[in-house]
Amino acid sequence: MDELSILDSVKQDLGITKEQNAFDSTLIPLINSVFDIFLQLGITKTSFKISDNVDTWDDADIETGVSEMAKAQMFSRVRIMFDPPSTAHVLEAANSLIKELEYRGVLAAEFTSKEV
Numbered sequence: 001m002d003e004l005s006i007l008d009s010v011k012q013d014l015g016i017t018k019e020q021n022a023f024d025s026t027l028i029p030l031i032n033s034v035f036d037i038f039l040q041l042g043i044t045k046t047s048f049k050i051s052d053n054v055d056t057w058d059d060a061d062i063e064t065g066v067s068e069m070a071k072a073q074m075f076s077r078v079r080i081m082f083d084p085p086s087t088a089h090v091l092e093a094a095n096s097l098i099k100e101l102e103y104r105g106v107l108a109a110e111f112t113s114k115e116v
Helices: 006-013 024-041 067-082 088-115
Strands: none
Touching: 006 024, 006 067, 024 067, 024 088, 067 088
């Protein structure tokens, strides 16, 4: 399976083609900061950082059962930091979605870790 790298999937979500690399130096620290948040929330088991477009989602040590929520949360968080909405209502809705994904991700990660 030809899985997109973490960086390329975030770029795709933002409407940036994977060939465009002008924003990589801005996006990589934003992605890494979200991985720091994931570690604090227990969504990842270990610290994880990307430095280019080689690392895939399978490389990140994301708790089983929360990978899709983690991707959605990554896309939402990076989008807000990289290209914030121009209206307060849209920003509020995006932040609300992030909070729900965060809450559900933490619950799922805790449930998964107790099963093992």
